[in-house]
Structures are given as structure tokens and as C-alpha cells.
Amino acid sequence: MNRIVYYAFFTACTLAGCKKATPENSIVTPTEKTDHIALAELGKLAFSNITTTGAMVTGKVLNKGGALVTSRGICWNKDPNPTIDNNPIEANSSKGSGEFTVALTTLTPSQTYYIRPYAKNKGGISYGEQQVLTTADIQSVTFGTNPIFIVGSSIAYYDVNIISSGGGAVTERGVCWGLQEKPTINDHKVMNGSKGTGKFRIGMLNLNPSTNYHLRAYATNETGVSYGPDISFHTIAKGKVTYTFNKVDNPTAQQLAAYQRLQVALDSAVWYANNYTSATKHVYLNYDPGVPTADANNEGWMRFGASESYQNIRTMLHEMNHTFGTGTTSWWSQAIINGKYSLANANKMLKMISSDESAVINGDSMHWWPYGLNQNSEVSSSWDYVYNCLIIEAMRKDGMTSHSGPY
Structure with a gap:
């Protein structure tokens, strides 16, 4: 009897398929x-x-x-x-x-x-x-606050810093400006070619000299347009630097080649000086193969020698600085004390350029640095020409005299 029951159970289990429970x-x-x-x-x-x-x-x-x-x-x-x-x-x-x-x-x-x-x-x-x-909601874009220091007569540049995209995608960014506080993109704007967060430098052109302006950085993400803080700035008066280029009547091939190089350098240096300083000066450029390098005085006379390595924008701006009064006036001997430039405005400009609050201009009886353009090796980009002029303009504000008088 027991055998029959056991067999029946075994057969039923086999035919039906015994299922093993699995966790839920x-x-x-x-x-x-x-x-x-x-x-x-x-x-x-x-x-x-x-x-x-x-x-x-x-x-x-x-x-x-x-x-x-x-x-x-x-x-x-x-x-x-x-x-x-x-x-x-x-x-x-x-x-x-x-x-x-x-x-x-x-x-x-x-x-x-x-x-x-x-x-x-x-x-x-x-x-x-x-x-x-x-997931989080998209917020407005967040900006850093930077001072504006690259201000000329009709050109100004601002260093924008977008700290956060608000969690969205920054699809457009730039600056807007106008004559009133808190300008919007409906006033004047210039767009940066890149997208996203980070730092970028952007310029405003065709400004009016000696005019008060306001700017704001802007950026667009999914929430719309966000604006940075309102920053005011004042354009300087346009410089009035003019020149006379003295040339011989029948130049040799060597002289013609030197004239061409010096003409490019002179026109470029005058452009920088007239757009980033408000100096008034008439300079006289002379090519003199007997001059070892180049030199200048406060009366506006500049001489360039035969070496092609000095016939460039860097040297031209450097010598033009001397015509403005660096190293060539009694004011300069009062401004440089124990190898340091002692006056406030030019040192303040250097601090903003370098983002270093401890930065101080160094100097001797003739030259100053950094950004004094004393050697070709000091130039890494055209911004060094701009920085030179900004510091010269700040020195003029500190009282540097030129042939036409003080600032």
C-alpha cells in the first residue's frame, strides 16, 4: 500500500512540474x-x-x-x-x-x-x-564681478566671467551697453562666438570719446536672458598724436626698405596711442644708420638705427613713451623712488592688468617695467601694446608732463 501512494505522489509531481518559489x-x-x-x-x-x-x-x-x-x-x-x-x-x-x-x-x-x-x-x-x-530646476546664469580697465577713446574691452550656467545650456553670451544704467540686449550688444560658462574678453567699438557708459554681461539659457551687475565706465578723450617722417630725397634700396618697416611701425604706434591715451604730441621720426638701436627725447625727436630688429611697433611705442615723458623729464625722477614707481594711478592700472594686488611698477632713470616694451622678448601679443598705453595714460593722470603740458 505504501509503495502505491509513494508512486502516485512521485508521478503527479513529475507530470505537473514542481515549481520553486522565487522572491518578489x-x-x-x-x-x-x-x-x-x-x-x-x-x-x-x-x-x-x-x-x-x-x-x-x-x-x-x-x-x-x-x-x-x-x-x-x-x-x-x-x-x-x-x-x-x-x-x-x-x-x-x-x-x-x-x-x-x-x-x-x-x-x-x-x-x-x-x-x-x-x-x-x-x-x-x-x-x-x-x-x-x-532633477533640479534650471536657474538664471550667475556672473562674477570684474572691474573694467581696458577703456580707450572709442574702444573698451570687458572680461566677462560666467560662473554658473544655472544648470541649463548657455546658448548665447556677450555684453550689452548704453548711456543709462542696466542696459539690455535691446540697447547695444556684442555677442561672443563661444557658448557655455567661463571667462572671455569682449570688445565694444564705435564708442564716443569722453562719455559715460554702462555695461552688463548677459547670457541666455532655457530660462531666458540673465544679466550681470551694472558697471559704469568713462571713455577718455581721443589722443592727438601726429608725426613728421623725415626722409632723404633720393633713398637707397636699404633706406627704402627701412622706411617701409618704420612707416608700418609708426602708423601702428600712433593708432595705439590715439585710441588708448589722450596724449597730444607731435613726433619727428628719423632714420639714422649711425644710431646703434633707437632713441628719443621729450621734444618729440625719435631716431632709429639700421638694425631691423628695432624697426617694429614695440620699439616705436617704447620711444614714443620717452617723448611723452618717461625717463626724459624731471617729473620722472620724482616718480621713481628706490627703483619703484611711487604714484597711485599707474600702479593701480598694473594691479588690474595683472590681477595682482601686490604688483608695483619697477623703474630706473630711463625705463620702467613690466609692459614698458624695453625688449622684443617682452611682447607676447598685441595686448601688451594696449597695456603699455593704458599705463602711460595712468601715468599722465599721475601728472606726467609732456611737451604740451600736464594731463
């Missing part, structure tokens, strides 16, 4: 043997560094289930109960405690998402408790 919220890979292997257990997810487009997600495998966990990570979706068929992100590594971290990216701002951890072992794929993540 789990998926078992059908091709793997799962006998005696439990699914892994997962802890609650934690979110950090939540932005408009993502977050860092930390999970933990609490129990391996008696087998090696071959992969772990998260899956996410806009709908509840996501699986690895939706948007899986596998963790590259984990700690000995079972903790793992993944970066969740490419999400949409102000959107709710459902996130679940998963782990896979020989028993199959298990899921942990679902968590809800809402």
Missing part, C-alpha cells in the same frame, strides 16, 4: 540552473549631487545570495518599476562592503524619475526598493 520583485534567467541559489538582496539607494541633468546614485548589495554577484547597478525610467529592459547602468566596481556608485546622466530638468538597484548572480536578477528622483 525578481527575474530569474531561465537558461540558468537556480537550485539552491538565492537571489541577491539590495539596500536602499541614496542620491547626491543632484543637478538638472543627473545625480550620483549609491547602492549596496546586502547579501550575495550564496553566489558570486556578476553585475550590479541601477535601472531607471519615467514610469514606475523600471527593469534592466529600460535604462540599465552597470557599476564598474564595488567596495568590499558591497557598496557601488553610478553616475546618472542625460536626464531632463524638473523631471521625476523612478530608480531601482539591481544585482545579478547565478540565481538570476533581483531588484531593490524603488526610489523617486526629481
